[in-house]
Amino acid sequence: QKEVEQNSGPLSVPEGAIASLNCTYSDRGSQSFFWYRQYSGKSPELIMFIYSNGDKEDGRFTAQLNKASQYVSLLIRDSQPSDSATYLCAVNLYSSASKIIFGSGTRLSIRP
Amino acid sequence: GAVVSQHPSRVICKSGTSVKIECRSLDFQATTMFWYRQFPKQSLMLMATSNEGSKATYEQGVEKDKFLINHASLTLSTLTVTSAHPEDSSFYICSASRASGAYEQYFGPGTRLTVT
Numbered sequence: 109q110k111e112v113e114q115n116s117g118p119l120s121v122p123e124g125a126i127a128s129l130n131c132t133y134s135d136r137g138s139q140s141f142f143w144y145r146q147y148s149g150k151s152p153e154l155i156m157f158i159y160s161n162g163d164k165e166d167g168r169f170t171a172q173l174n175k176a177s178q179y180v181s182l183l184i185r186d187s188q189p190s191d192s193a194t195y196l197c198a199v200n201l202y203s204s205a206s207k208i209i210f211g212s213g214t215r216l217s218i219r220p
Numbered sequence: 221g222a223v224v225s226q227h228p229s230r231v232i233c234k235s236g237t238s239v240k241i242e243c244r245s246l247d248f249q250a251t252t253m254f255w256y257r258q259f260p261k262q263s264l265m266l267m268a269t270s271n272e273g274s275k276a277t278y279e280q281g282v283e284k285d286k287f288l289i290n291h292a293s294l295t296l297s298t299l300t301v302t303s304a305h306p307e308d309s310s311f312y313i314c315s316a317s318r319a320s321g322a323y324e325q326y327f328g329p330g331t332r333l334t335v336t
Protein backbone atom coordinates (compact mmCIF):
# COMPACT_ATOMS: atom_id res chain seq x y z
CA GLN A 109 0.00 0.00 0.00
CA LYS A 110 1.35 3.42 -0.94
CA GLU A 111 1.84 5.85 1.92
CA VAL A 112 -0.21 8.56 0.22
CA GLU A 113 -2.73 7.66 -2.46
CA GLN A 114 -4.52 9.88 -4.91
CA ASN A 115 -6.58 9.21 -8.00
CA SER A 116 -4.40 10.30 -10.90
CA GLY A 117 -7.33 11.64 -12.90
CA PRO A 118 -7.75 13.55 -15.06
CA LEU A 119 -10.69 15.02 -13.21
CA SER A 120 -12.74 17.24 -15.49
CA VAL A 121 -15.01 19.84 -13.90
CA PRO A 122 -17.07 22.57 -15.58
CA GLU A 123 -16.13 26.15 -14.85
CA GLY A 124 -17.99 27.48 -11.82
CA ALA A 125 -18.59 24.06 -10.29
CA ILE A 126 -16.99 22.53 -7.19
CA ALA A 127 -13.92 20.37 -7.73
CA SER A 128 -13.37 17.68 -5.12
CA LEU A 129 -9.95 16.09 -4.74
CA ASN A 130 -9.34 13.16 -2.43
CA CYS A 131 -6.39 11.59 -0.70
CA THR A 132 -5.86 8.69 1.69
CA TYR A 133 -2.78 7.97 3.78
CA SER A 134 -1.46 4.93 5.58
CA ASP A 135 0.49 6.32 8.55
CA ARG A 136 -2.09 6.62 11.33
CA GLY A 137 0.29 8.76 13.38
CA SER A 138 0.54 11.51 10.76
CA GLN A 139 -0.23 14.95 12.13
CA SER A 140 0.22 17.39 9.26
CA PHE A 141 -1.45 17.40 5.87
CA PHE A 142 -0.79 19.59 2.88
CA TRP A 143 -2.18 20.37 -0.53
CA TYR A 144 0.12 21.67 -3.23
CA ARG A 145 -0.74 22.86 -6.72
CA GLN A 146 1.70 22.24 -9.55
CA TYR A 147 1.38 23.72 -12.99
CA SER A 148 3.08 21.90 -15.84
CA GLY A 149 6.81 22.62 -15.88
CA LYS A 150 6.70 24.51 -12.58
CA SER A 151 7.47 23.61 -8.99
CA PRO A 152 4.75 22.89 -6.40
CA GLU A 153 3.04 25.75 -4.61
CA LEU A 154 1.58 25.29 -1.12
CA ILE A 155 -2.11 26.19 -1.11
CA MET A 156 -3.44 24.66 2.12
CA PHE A 157 -2.30 22.85 5.22
CA ILE A 158 -4.44 21.33 7.92
CA TYR A 159 -3.57 19.76 11.26
CA SER A 160 -6.92 19.20 13.00
CA ASN A 161 -9.95 17.12 12.15
CA GLY A 162 -12.66 19.03 10.38
CA ASP A 163 -12.69 21.73 7.75
CA LYS A 164 -10.34 24.60 7.07
CA GLU A 165 -11.37 27.28 4.61
CA ASP A 166 -9.22 29.76 2.74
CA GLY A 167 -10.95 31.71 0.02
CA ARG A 168 -12.29 29.29 -2.59
CA PHE A 169 -10.39 26.38 -1.05
CA THR A 170 -11.55 24.11 1.75
CA ALA A 171 -9.41 21.32 3.17
CA GLN A 172 -11.18 18.53 5.05
CA LEU A 173 -9.46 16.09 7.37
CA ASN A 174 -10.78 12.89 8.89
CA LYS A 175 -8.03 11.19 10.86
CA ALA A 176 -10.20 8.24 11.86
CA SER A 177 -10.70 7.40 8.19
CA GLN A 178 -7.18 8.54 7.24
CA TYR A 179 -8.67 10.74 4.60
CA VAL A 180 -8.01 14.30 3.51
CA SER A 181 -9.73 16.21 0.74
CA LEU A 182 -9.59 19.53 -1.02
CA LEU A 183 -12.64 21.33 -2.34
CA ILE A 184 -12.31 24.14 -4.85
CA ARG A 185 -15.43 26.27 -5.18
CA ASP A 186 -16.31 28.32 -8.25
CA SER A 187 -13.66 26.51 -10.29
CA GLN A 188 -11.76 28.64 -12.76
CA PRO A 189 -9.73 27.59 -15.82
CA SER A 190 -6.65 28.83 -13.95
CA ASP A 191 -7.26 26.08 -11.39
CA SER A 192 -6.34 23.51 -14.03
CA ALA A 193 -3.19 21.89 -12.63
CA THR A 194 -1.96 18.82 -10.81
CA TYR A 195 -2.82 18.79 -7.11
CA LEU A 196 -0.45 16.99 -4.80
CA CYS A 197 -1.49 15.72 -1.41
CA ALA A 198 1.34 15.48 1.12
CA VAL A 199 1.49 14.00 4.59
CA ASN A 200 4.17 14.13 7.23
CA LEU A 201 5.46 10.89 8.68
CA TYR A 202 5.06 10.34 12.39
CA SER A 203 8.42 8.57 12.39
CA SER A 204 10.23 11.45 10.72
CA ALA A 205 8.27 14.57 11.42
CA SER A 206 10.19 16.93 9.16
CA LYS A 207 9.77 14.75 6.09
CA ILE A 208 6.59 14.81 4.08
CA ILE A 209 5.50 12.19 1.59
CA PHE A 210 3.77 13.24 -1.61
CA GLY A 211 1.04 11.45 -3.44
CA SER A 212 1.37 11.04 -7.17
CA GLY A 213 -1.07 13.89 -7.77
CA THR A 214 -4.48 14.36 -9.35
CA ARG A 215 -4.66 16.19 -12.64
CA LEU A 216 -7.57 18.65 -12.61
CA SER A 217 -8.99 20.16 -15.76
CA ILE A 218 -11.56 22.94 -15.62
CA ARG A 219 -13.53 23.13 -18.84
CA PRO A 220 -14.98 26.51 -19.86
CA GLY B 221 7.15 35.54 3.35
CA ALA B 222 8.50 32.05 2.66
CA VAL B 223 10.26 32.67 -0.62
CA VAL B 224 12.78 30.15 -1.87
CA SER B 225 15.03 30.77 -4.84
CA GLN B 226 17.08 28.38 -6.94
CA HIS B 227 19.91 29.01 -9.31
CA PRO B 228 20.33 28.28 -12.13
CA SER B 229 16.83 27.76 -13.48
CA ARG B 230 18.16 25.82 -16.46
CA VAL B 231 21.50 24.23 -17.16
CA ILE B 232 22.87 22.14 -19.98
CA CYS B 233 26.10 20.29 -19.38
CA LYS B 234 28.17 17.64 -21.08
CA SER B 235 28.30 14.09 -19.86
CA GLY B 236 31.00 13.60 -17.24
CA THR B 237 30.97 17.15 -15.91
CA SER B 238 29.62 18.36 -12.56
CA VAL B 239 26.84 20.83 -11.95
CA LYS B 240 26.07 22.79 -8.80
CA ILE B 241 22.56 23.99 -7.95
CA GLU B 242 21.96 26.55 -5.21
CA CYS B 243 18.86 26.82 -3.07
CA ARG B 244 18.26 29.87 -0.89
CA SER B 245 15.53 30.80 1.56
CA LEU B 246 15.21 34.55 1.03
CA ASP B 247 13.07 35.76 3.91
CA PHE B 248 13.23 33.07 6.57
CA GLN B 249 15.68 30.77 8.24
CA ALA B 250 15.47 27.18 7.13
CA THR B 251 16.95 24.59 9.44
CA THR B 252 15.85 21.86 7.07
CA MET B 253 16.03 21.83 3.30
CA PHE B 254 14.98 19.07 0.97
CA TRP B 255 16.03 18.07 -2.50
CA TYR B 256 13.61 16.44 -4.92
CA ARG B 257 13.83 15.16 -8.44
CA GLN B 258 10.92 14.96 -10.81
CA PHE B 259 10.87 13.17 -14.15
CA PRO B 260 8.25 14.10 -16.77
CA LYS B 261 4.70 13.16 -15.80
CA GLN B 262 5.89 11.64 -12.53
CA SER B 263 5.55 12.79 -8.96
CA LEU B 264 8.20 14.30 -6.78
CA MET B 265 10.86 11.95 -5.54
CA LEU B 266 12.65 12.96 -2.37
CA MET B 267 16.40 12.59 -2.77
CA ALA B 268 17.72 13.84 0.55
CA THR B 269 16.99 15.84 3.66
CA SER B 270 19.54 18.42 4.68
CA ASN B 271 19.93 20.01 8.08
CA GLU B 272 22.11 23.05 8.61
CA GLY B 273 25.56 22.10 9.79
CA SER B 274 25.15 18.36 9.51
CA LYS B 275 25.39 15.68 6.87
CA ALA B 276 22.45 15.13 4.60
CA THR B 277 20.22 12.09 4.96
CA TYR B 278 19.77 10.37 1.63
CA GLU B 279 16.80 8.33 0.56
CA GLN B 280 17.26 4.72 -0.38
CA GLY B 281 18.69 4.34 -3.86
CA VAL B 282 20.16 7.84 -4.05
CA GLU B 283 23.95 7.79 -4.34
CA LYS B 284 25.42 10.21 -1.83
CA ASP B 285 28.76 10.33 -3.66
CA LYS B 286 27.05 11.34 -6.85
CA PHE B 287 24.67 13.88 -5.40
CA LEU B 288 26.67 15.99 -2.98
CA ILE B 289 24.64 18.16 -0.65
CA ASN B 290 25.97 20.96 1.49
CA HIS B 291 23.88 22.99 3.92
CA ALA B 292 26.38 25.46 5.27
CA SER B 293 24.00 28.12 6.55
CA LEU B 294 20.39 28.60 7.56
CA THR B 295 19.60 30.11 4.18
CA LEU B 296 21.68 28.16 1.69
CA SER B 297 21.90 24.56 0.54
CA THR B 298 23.68 23.30 -2.55
CA LEU B 299 23.31 20.14 -4.61
CA THR B 300 26.20 19.09 -6.82
CA VAL B 301 25.56 16.45 -9.43
CA THR B 302 28.96 14.90 -10.04
CA SER B 303 29.98 13.17 -13.25
CA ALA B 304 26.57 13.80 -14.73
CA HIS B 305 25.11 11.42 -17.31
CA PRO B 306 22.11 11.78 -19.61
CA GLU B 307 19.96 9.72 -17.23
CA ASP B 308 20.51 12.45 -14.62
CA SER B 309 18.58 14.87 -16.82
CA SER B 310 15.59 15.91 -14.74
CA PHE B 311 13.83 18.70 -12.90
CA TYR B 312 15.55 19.27 -9.56
CA ILE B 313 13.56 21.12 -6.93
CA CYS B 314 14.55 22.20 -3.46
CA SER B 315 12.27 23.08 -0.59
CA ALA B 316 12.74 24.56 2.83
CA SER B 317 10.99 24.38 6.18
CA ARG B 318 10.96 27.24 8.63
CA ALA B 319 13.01 26.98 11.77
CA SER B 320 9.85 27.35 13.87
CA GLY B 321 9.18 23.62 13.66
CA ALA B 322 6.22 23.78 11.33
CA TYR B 323 6.34 21.08 8.72
CA GLU B 324 5.07 22.83 5.63
CA GLN B 325 7.67 23.07 2.90
CA TYR B 326 8.11 25.96 0.52
CA PHE B 327 9.50 25.11 -2.86
CA GLY B 328 12.02 26.83 -5.04
CA PRO B 329 11.20 27.30 -8.73
CA GLY B 330 13.28 24.29 -9.75
CA THR B 331 16.29 23.69 -11.96
CA ARG B 332 15.95 21.88 -15.25
CA LEU B 333 19.12 19.90 -15.90
CA THR B 334 19.90 18.52 -19.33
CA VAL B 335 22.97 16.36 -19.74
CA THR B 336 24.12 15.87 -23.32
